[in-house]
Amino acid sequence: FGGFATGFAAGMAAASAGGASGGADGEAAGPGGLSGWALAQVQNLFDVSTDDVVQRLKLVLMPNPKNPDRTVAEDLRARPDFYGPFWIATTAVLFLAATGNFARLLESEHPSKFKPDYGLVPIAATMVYGGLIAVPLVARASLFFSGEEVDSVDFKKLICICGYALCPAIPASILCIVPLASFRWLFVLIGLMASLFFLHRNLLEDISVKTPWLKYTLLATPVLSQVAVYLTYRVHFFEGSRT
Secondary structure (H helix, E strand, O other), rough: OOOHHHHHHHHHHHHHHHHHHHOOOHHHHHHHHHHHHHHHHHHHHOOOOOOHHHHHHHHHHOOOOOOOOOHHHHHHHHHOOOOHHHHHHHHHHHHHHHHHHHHHOOOOOOOOHOOOOOOOOHHHHHHHHHHHHHHHHHHHHHHHOOOOOHOOOOOHHHHHHHHOOOOOOOHHHHOOOOOOOOHHHHHHHHHHHHHHHHHHHOHHHHHOOOOHHHHHHHHHHHHHHHHHHHHHHHHHHOOOOOO
């Protein structure tokens, strides 16, 4: 990923330089500098290796409360990325919708007449992507009204951690194909606990603000976002199934 991002950035920078050479120096400097800065920011957010992503996924899916991997956790905090969260969110949307429909098919009395509910896709997308957008927006608005410094919250890390925290929803959704209501609740709750534990270890402990209500807001928003995804999935996506 890092090599691709570097090559892409270099190519775009060369193209920008070539396009700007025909214009006035003053006009070229502004757009060129802005585009260069934007490319640098994008490169930093996607400059992770396959091993980096794998280790971060292990941190979510295979936590070790007694002996946590501090090296990976510290690297995640120091170098938040958007590559992992983007693909996790996209995969989660597809799996939540697909497993919900597949579970309904398995329990249908007339499988040949079964019609998938494509409306589950936008619902899943709204929950997943909406949460990743809403959490930083709520945090930013809360900081504004509290009067505290914007630097009190690392928004890149906030989005990154919330994105990786969605990972347990994918295996949980696969297990929820089992047509037993009690098992589905068990799998959903285990996935939710794994997500919340990851948030607690890698995000909630780092929130340090002085205003009490602001701290509670910053703590509650990511948690409620995860709870909304899991509970909506369990309650709505199997609606109509014989559970």
